[in-house]
Every structure is written in C-alpha cells, then in structure tokens.
Amino acid sequence: MASAKPEFESVEKLLAKHVPADDLAEIKRIFYGKELPPLSICTEAKKIAENYDFEIQGYKFGARLEQLRAPRIVRTGLVQNRIVLPTTAPLNAQREAIHERLGNIVEAAALCGVNVLCFQEAWPCPFVFCTREKQPWCELAESAEYGPTTQFIQRLCRQYNMVIVSPILERDEECEDILWNTAVVVSNTGRIIGKHRKNHIPRVGDFNESTYYLEGNTGHPVFETQFGRIAVNICYGRHHPLNWLMFGLNGAEIVFNPSATVGNLSEPLWGIEARNAAIANGYFTCAINRVGTENYPNEFTSGDGRPGHKDFGHFYGSSYVTAPDGSRTPGLSRVRDGLMVVEMDLNLCRQVRDNWGFQMTQRIPLYAESLTRNISPNFKRQIIREN
Amino acid sequence: MASAKPEFESVEKLLAKHVPADDLAEIKRIFYGKELPPLSICTEAKKIAENYDFEIQGYKFGARLEQLRAPRIVRTGLVQNRIVLPTTAPLNAQREAIHERLGNIVEAAALCGVNVLCFQEAWPCPFVFCTREKQPWCELAESAEYGPTTQFIQRLCRQYNMVIVSPILERDEECEDILWNTAVVVSNTGRIIGKHRKNHIPRVGDFNESTYYLEGNTGHPVFETQFGRIAVNICYGRHHPLNWLMFGLNGAEIVFNPSATVGNLSEPLWGIEARNAAIANGYFTCAINRVGTENYPNEFTSGDGRPGHKDFGHFYGSSYVTAPDGSRTPGLSRVRDGLMVVEMDLNLCRQVRDNWGFQMTQRIPLYAESLTRNISPNFKRQIIREN
Numbered sequence: 001m002a003s004a005k006p007e008f009e010s011v012e013k014l015l016a017k018h019v020p021a022d023d024l025a026e027i028k029r030i031f032y033g034k035e036l037p038p039l040s041i042c043t044e045a046k047k048i049a050e051n052y053d054f055e056i057q058g059y060k061f062g063a064r065l066e067q068l069r070a071p072r073i074v075r076t077g078l079v080q081n082r083i084v085l086p087t088t089a090p091l092n093a094q095r096e097a098i099h100e101r102l103g104n105i106v107e108a109a110a111l112c113g114v115n116v117l118c119f120q121e122a123w124p125c126p127f128v129f130c131t132r133e134k135q136p137w138c139e140l141a142e143s144a145e146y147g148p149t150t151q152f153i154q155r156l157c158r159q160y161n162m163v164i165v166s167p168i169l170e171r172d173e174e175c176e177d178i179l180w181n182t183a184v185v186v187s188n189t190g191r192i193i194g195k196h197r198k199n200h201i202p203r204v205g206d207f208n209e210s211t212y213y214l215e216g217n218t219g220h221p222v223f224e225t226q227f228g229r230i231a232v233n234i235c236y237g238r239h240h241p242l243n244w245l246m247f248g249l250n251g252a253e254i255v256f257n258p259s260a261t262v263g264n265l266s267e268p269l270w271g272i273e274a275r276n277a278a279i280a281n282g283y284f285t286c287a288i289n290r291v292g293t294e295n296y297p298n299e300f301t302s303g304d305g306r307p308g309h310k311d312f313g314h315f316y317g318s319s320y321v322t323a324p325d326g327s328r329t330p331g332l333s334r335v336r337d338g339l340m341v342v343e344m345d346l347n348l349c350r351q352v353r354d355n356w357g358f359q360m361t362q363r364i365p366l367y368a369e370s371l372t373r374n375i376s377p378n379f380k381r382q383i384i385r386e387n
Numbered sequence: 388m389a390s391a392k393p394e395f396e397s398v399e400k401l402l403a404k405h406v407p408a409d410d411l412a413e414i415k416r417i418f419y420g421k422e423l424p425p426l427s428i429c430t431e432a433k434k435i436a437e438n439y440d441f442e443i444q445g446y447k448f449g450a451r452l453e454q455l456r457a458p459r460i461v462r463t464g465l466v467q468n469r470i471v472l473p474t475t476a477p478l479n480a481q482r483e484a485i486h487e488r489l490g491n492i493v494e495a496a497a498l499c500g501v502n503v504l505c506f507q508e509a510w511p512c513p514f515v516f517c518t519r520e521k522q523p524w525c526e527l528a529e530s531a532e533y534g535p536t537t538q539f540i541q542r543l544c545r546q547y548n549m550v551i552v553s554p555i556l557e558r559d560e561e562c563e564d565i566l567w568n569t570a571v572v573v574s575n576t577g578r579i580i581g582k583h584r585k586n587h588i589p590r591v592g593d594f595n596e597s598t599y600y601l602e603g604n605t606g607h608p609v610f611e612t613q614f615g616r617i618a619v620n621i622c623y624g625r626h627h628p629l630n631w632l633m634f635g636l637n638g639a640e641i642v643f644n645p646s647a648t649v650g651n652l653s654e655p656l657w658g659i660e661a662r663n664a665a666i667a668n669g670y671f672t673c674a675i676n677r678v679g680t681e682n683y684p685n686e687f688t689s690g691d692g693r694p695g696h697k698d699f700g701h702f703y704g705s706s707y708v709t710a711p712d713g714s715r716t717p718g719l720s721r722v723r724d725g726l727m728v729v730e731m732d733l734n735l736c737r738q739v740r741d742n743w744g745f746q747m748t749q750r751i752p753l754y755a756e757s758l759t760r761n762i763s764p765n766f767k768r769q770i771i772r773e774n
Contacts (some may be wrong), residue, residue, distance in 0.1 A: 008413060011413065011414055011417045011418070013414060014406070014414055015414065017410070017468065017535035018405045018406045018407070018410065019402075019405045019406065020405070021402070023401045023404070023405060026395060026398065026401060027398055027402065028652070029419060029655060030654055030655060030657075030658070031398070031658070032397045032653070032655065033655035033656075034655070039454075064711065114603075132467055145480075164447065169661055184502055185771075187773045189773065190774055191774070193771055193773050194771040199750065199753075200748050200749070201748065202583055202744065202748070203744050203747070203748070204742060204743050204744055215603070215748075215750065219757075219771050221771045222758070222768065222770050222771070223770075223771050224767060224770055224772045224773070225770065225773075229770070236748070239667060239743070240667070240745065240748070240750075241416050241628035241629075241631075241632065241663075241665070241667050241746050242628075242629075242632070242749065242750075242751075242754040243630065244628075245629070246754070246757050247755075249757075249761050249768070250768040250769045250770065251768045251770055256439050263584045265415055266625055267416070268416060268417060268418070268419065268421070268713050269420075269666055269713045270417075270660055271417070271418070271666075271667065272663050272713065275659055276628075276660055276663035279626070279656055279659065279660065280626060280627070280628050280660075304453050313541050326655050326656045326659065327655065332423060335578070342760065350615055353466065356591050356626070357589065357591055358626050358627065360589070360590075361587050361588065361589070361602075361623070361627070362587070362627055362629065363586065363602065363629075363760055364629075364761055364762055365762045366586075367629040367632075367633070367758055368755070368758035368759045368761065369755055370475070370606075370607070370629075370633050371751055371755035371758060372755045372759055374636050374751055375564045375751055375752045375755050381609065381636070381637040381638045382606050382607055382608050382609060382612075383573075383608070383609050383638055384578065384580055384581040384608045384610050384611065385580070385611045385617070386574045386580050386612075386699065387578070387580055387610070
C-alpha cells in the first residue's frame with residue numbers, strides 16, 4: 001500500500017525552490033555548515049547516469065595546506081539503489097540484476113576518479129527482514145570470502161583500482177552455517193582486506209533482523225587501505241555513540257554507515273546521528289541509505305495494530321557525507337538511485353582535532369572506570385536527593 | 388568590531404517568510420521531527436515579556452496515555468539573556484543588574500507554570516574568559532553554597548515553588564579558593580540539592596577557560612527533584628557523547644546544557660549535539676545559549692592572526708529543547724533575551740526506549756572492556772592490513 005502523497009525528491013530542492021540566495025545561504029550555513037564547492041563530473045560519467053537513470057552529485061571538502069605534511073586527497077563514493085526485479089523473481093535473477101546495475105554505477109564512479117566506494121547495507125538482496133520468513137530469504141546469505149558477490153566485487157576492484165566496501169548478508173560456512181550482517185572490505189588489488197560484522201542489531205518496527213542474525217563478534221576493526229584508514233558502522237550502529245567512538249580510537253579517518261531505513265521511522269534522525277559522530281570523533285562519516293519501496297509476496301504485520309500488508313514503507317535514500325568540522329553535503333535523492341562522489345583531504349581530521357581538542361579533552365580514563373562500575377553487580381546510580 | 392551584516396533573528400523565521408505551508412511542513416518534519424503544538428502563554432506573562440523586552444515561546448511534548456502509569460507532566464523553562472551593564476561598570480552593579488533582569492524573567496516563568504528552570508552558563512557574569520585577565524574577573528566567583536547568587540536563587544525558588552538550575556563561576560572557599568564552572572541545583576523548597584562541576588573544559592578559540600578552572604570532579608550526578616530526575620551537562624560537555632551517556636546511565640530524564648558559544652565557532656553544530664544526545668540516551672535535552680555581543684575594556688587576541696580586539700563575537704542564543712524521539716522545538720531568537728517554556732510528559736522517555744531499544748542494544752559490557760583496554764599502556768589499535 002503506497003502512501004497517498006507522492007514522495008518528494010529532496011529537502012534541498014524544496015528549499016532552493018522557495019528561498020532566495022542570500023537567505024538560503026544563512027539557512028544552509030546553520031543546517032549544513034560551510035558551503036562546499038561542487039566537484040565537476042565528467043561527461044562520460046554523466047552519460048552513464050542518464051542512460052541508467054541514476055543521479056550523480058559531487059562535492060569537495062578541502063583542508064588547510066600544511067607545511068610539514070602533504071595533502072592526502074581521496075575520492076570517496078556512496079551508492080544508493082532500489083532493488084531491480086520484484087521480490088517474486090527467482091533469487092538468482094534478483095541478485096544478478098542488482099549486480100549488473102551496480103556494475104554500471106561503479107563504472108561511473110571509476111570515471112569520477114573514486115578511490116573508495118561503499119554500497120548500501122545488504123546490497124545484493126531486498127531488505128527481507130520485515131517478513132520474518134526464513135525461506136527463501138536465508139538462501140541469499142553468502143560466504144564473505146568465496147560467495148558470488150565477493151567474487152563480483154573483487155573483479156570490479158581490480159578492474160578499476162578501487163577499494164569497495166560491500167555490505168552483504170553473510171553465511172559463515174566454516175562455523176555452523178550461522179548468518180551475519182557483514183561488510184566485506186576489498187582492496188584495490190582485488191584481495192579481501194577483512195570484514196566487519198554489524199555490532200548493534202535492531203528490534204524496532206519491521207526491522208526483525210534479530211530473527212536472522214545477532215550482534216557482531218568482530219570488534220571495531222579499522223581497515224588500512226592505500227587511500228586512508230576506513231571503518232564500517234553498519235546501519236543501526238549509527239544510533240550508538242560508543243560504536244562510533246571505538247572506530248575513532250582505532251584510527252579511522254572515514255567511517256561508512258551503510259544503512260536501510262524507512263521514512264516514518266527515522267527520517268528526522270537521519271541528518272543528526274552520522275553527522276554528530278563526525279563532529280565528536282574528528283573523522284569523515286558517509287551515511288548511505290537504501291531507496292525505494294519493496295513489496296513482498298506474502299502479508300506480514302508490523303506490530304503496530306495495522307492489518308497485514310506487503311510493503312516495508314519507503315526507503316528514503318538521502319545519502320550524505322559529513323566532514324570532521326560538521327559541514328555536510330546535501331543528500332542524494334529521496335526517490336532515485338544515486339552516486340555521491342566526495343573529494344576529501346584527510347588532513348582535515350587532524351586539523352579539526354587540533355582546533356577543537358575533543359580528543360584531548362574526552363577523559364577516556366574517567367569513562368573506562370565509569371562504564372566498568374556500571375556493569376558491576378554492585379552498581380548504584382549517582383543520584384542526589386534533597387536532605 | 389561588529390560584523391558588517393546585522394544578525395538575523397532566527398532560521399525558523401527565515402523559513403516561514405519564504406516557504407509555503409505544505410512544503411514548510413515537510414522541511415520541518417525532516418529538520419525538526421514531528422510538529423509540536425504550541426503552549427498558550429498567559430496575558431500576564433506576555434505583558435512582562437513586553438515590558439522587559441524578551442521573547443517567550445512555548446511548546447508541548449505529549450506522550451501516549453499508559454494503562455499502568457499516570458502521565459508525569461512537567462513544565463520546564465530555559466532562559467537566555469544578554470548582560471545588562473557594560474563590562475566596565477563596577478562588578479557589583481553588573482551582577483545586581485543581571486539578578487534584577489533575571490528576577491523579572493523568572494516571574495514570567497512562574498506565571499507560565501514552570502516547575503524546573505535553567506539559566507545559561509555563568510549567568511551572573513559576562514563571559515570573561517576570552518580576556519585571560521585574572522583581575523578583576525576572578526572576583527566574580529562565588530561560593531556555590533553561600534554566595535549572593537545562590538541566596539538570590541533560593542529566594543526565587545521558595546517564592547515560586549520552582550526548581551532552578553543556576554550555573555555560576557564557583558569559588559570553593561573551603562578548598563584553597565579554587566575556581567570551578569559549576570551548576571547549583573536549588574529545590575523548590577529553597578534548599579540546595581547539590582552541585583555539578585563542568586566535566587570537559589575547552590581550549591578552542593577565545594574559550595580560554597582552562598586559564599581559570601579545570602575539569603570537574605563531581606562525576607555525573609543526577610538530581611532527584613519533585614518534578615523529575617534532572618542533570619546538567621555544562622557547555623563544552625555537549626561535544627562529548629560519553630558525558631551525555633553517563634547522565635543517562637545515572638537515571639536522568641531531563642539534561643540541561645547551559646552554554647555560551649559564538650556563531651563563527653559552533654553555530655552549525657548547535658542543532659546537532661544536544662539533539663543527538665536526546666535520541667541516543669532516551670531523555671529530554673535543553674540546550675541554552677547566551678545571547679548578544681560582549682565588549683571588554685582591554686584588547687585581547689584570539690590566536691587566529693587577527694589583531695587585538697575587544698569583543699567576543701556574537702553569542703547566538705537559539706536555545707531549544709529536544710525530546711527522546713528526536714523531535715525538537717524551534718530555537719529562541721538569535722539576538723534577543725528569551726524564555727522557552729516546554730511542557731513535557733516524562734513518560735515519553737521510557738516509551739521511546741521501549742520502542743527503539745537503544746538502551747537494551749548498547750552493549751555496555753563490550754565498551755567497558757574496550758575503553759579499559761584503550762587506556763592500558765599496552766593498547767594496540769585494531770587495524771587490519773592487506774596480507
């Protein structure tokens with residue numbers, strides 16, 4: 001059941017439609033931080049985007065020129081996409097159609113000079129967890145090391161000299177066939193650098209993910225790539241400041257947040273959490289959301305009093321990037337597939353840390369002690385009452 | 388030196404001026420969350436606001452009616468204000484003029500039915516720390532227990548049956564005359580419930596606060612009042628997610644963030660951090676910022692290459708409240724004194740926690756262990772390299 005009102009394309013387009021330039025500049029300064037220069041997109045990439053009906057946006061995050069350190073420029077890409085075939089199609093055909101579509105988007109990303117690219121959460125599948133059906137959906141889980149999706153990604157990485165973060169539904173074939181929600185990080189050499197399993201699993205709305213997999217057991221790895229140190233905070237982990245913090249303490253410069261979330265649940269939170277994480281931790285964050293509405297063959301209920309229905313609501317896209325100084329790009333479309341290309345100078349991380357001093361002043365020893373006390377069976381809350 | 392362009396009043400007024408109602412509703416939904424009903428303000432309070440030239444805004448945060456628990460309605464007030472006399476006036480006159488002005492605003496708050504009121508950081512003083520001058524400014528520090536400001540506040544609390552959070556520059560007369568940045572929490576009975584000292588001290592821009600006082604030693608107290616459990620995260624502490632977290636673990640339902648911050652440093656961050664804290668921790672946050680431009684008798688420099696100057700830049704007000712579901716009020720004015728009155732049902736905290744499950748899924752034991760490992764001398768970052 002689609003909502004009565006058609007989805008609008010983006011809040012940025014609504015603003016640009018109505019607000020004159022000088023007032024728009026103040027509004028954008030307060031809501032988005034400093035103005036970002038656009039990145040020019042080459043004609044070939046634009047042509048692919050037009051042929052295959054997806055959007056490309058590009059921006060630059062500069063940094064001050066330093067005397068003792070060269071700039072460290074990296075081009076980062078974010079991809080958001082709808083599923084291609086209906087969820088009633090054979091699983092193999094569904095997956096291959098998504099592979100093919102993403103292959104075209106990756107080609108455009110390569111033409112834009114992207115060095116590190118990240119896809120949305122569970123990108124080769126529909127986001128099936130609303131259904132609570134184990135079959136046929138568990139069949140879509142793949143080996144992170146040897147599955148067809150990882151093989152497909154490895155070919156792309158080698159072909160385009162690109163690091164790709166590939167979030168999939170993982171089946172751990174070497175450990176009792178358990179399922180995980182996992183991001184596989186593939187080097188520009190085509191070799192797998194490593195993988196990270198989603199640390200925080202939702203139990204809210206139709207996000208019945210804990211029916212399929214549990215909290216990850218891979219800690220907070222940071223992946224050293226030729227282009228910078230990256231980490232992956234998968235979806236619901238963006239609500240958890242401690243998850244973001246640990247990626248920072250482990251040395252991340254860019255943290256991707258591949259997600260899948262729907263409008264009526266989370267849209268007002270979407271611009272807040274990844275952006276807060278960039279500010280608090282002094283790194284870049286890249287928030288990526290699925291787009292479109294997915295319908296399933298069988299009815300399911302949502303635990304909210306509504307009768308059974310077949311759709312998961314509208315995934316609102318709006319993928320965006322935030323710099324450590326809190327400035328952010330506009331979002332990609334709320335309704336269309338898209339590629340966001342962002343050129344960033346990673347030197348900005350340390351420059352902002354030097355200026356604001358959040359890392360120096362964060363008093364980790366105090367909180368290590370406080371949290372340790374909190375989990376002790378003798379924990380008492382520090383509550384002060386009137387005498 | 389004032390900026391060439393006059394300061395505009397608020398981003399909300401800019402939006403309302405240009406954007407028609409239906410598109411404005413979508414923009415506000417994305418930027419501010421669900422629409423809040425206004426709270427009607429009585430004529431007597433409006434009259435005081437008019438006579439004394441300050442703004443009043445009022446909003447309601449409702450909650451679902453529960454079967455097993457009555458609503459817990461509290462009216463919370465936030466005050467932002469300019470200093471009254473120039474910083475060249477005798478200290479006593481400066482302080483008394485601010486007391487008198489705040490007395491009038493508190494009377495209006497009482498007429499609005501406010502139960503718990505919070506003032507801005509270091510409210511009885513100009514925000515003198517830009518100067519790095521010890522004299523005469525250290526004289527303004529007062530005993531939290533016996534100082535003239537606390538005595539003034541105690542009288543107001545008794546008179547209006549109101550809890551007041553009074554952030555002052557504290558002198559600890561019983562411990563070697565040390566200075567602190569401290570919030571004193573006074574009960575509606577007029578008795579002091581307790582105090583909290585600012586946990587995180589900035590070293591950025593003109594915020595030379597560490598010249599005067601250091602990191603607080605009072606932990607993360609939550610104050611049990613007749614109207615709910617409250618805590619105080621003073622100013623720069625809002626940049627630290629761990630600080631917010633500990634107030635939550637100690638049971639806070641409302642966390643005040645009395646602040647003093649200027650436009651060119653922090654304005655794009657202002658709407659993000661306190662709001663993220665409300666979402667992540669399942670409580671209400673009340674962010675309060677000083678307003679106006681303060682000029683000092685002697686020149687000071689800002690460590691940014693500019694020549695000596697006498698003003699601290701523009702404190703942009705914009706105080707606002709966020710609910711645990713992430714919805715927020717508009718901001719108070721960027722240029723005028725103001726009182727924000729917010730009626731909230733504290734039952735919303737647990738309702739949002741039940742729905743989103745962030746507390747259940749936050750894995751504190753994992754992070755207690757991770758942070759403890761981080762502070763050990765043998766800490767090694769979890770970095771994964773290509774083989």
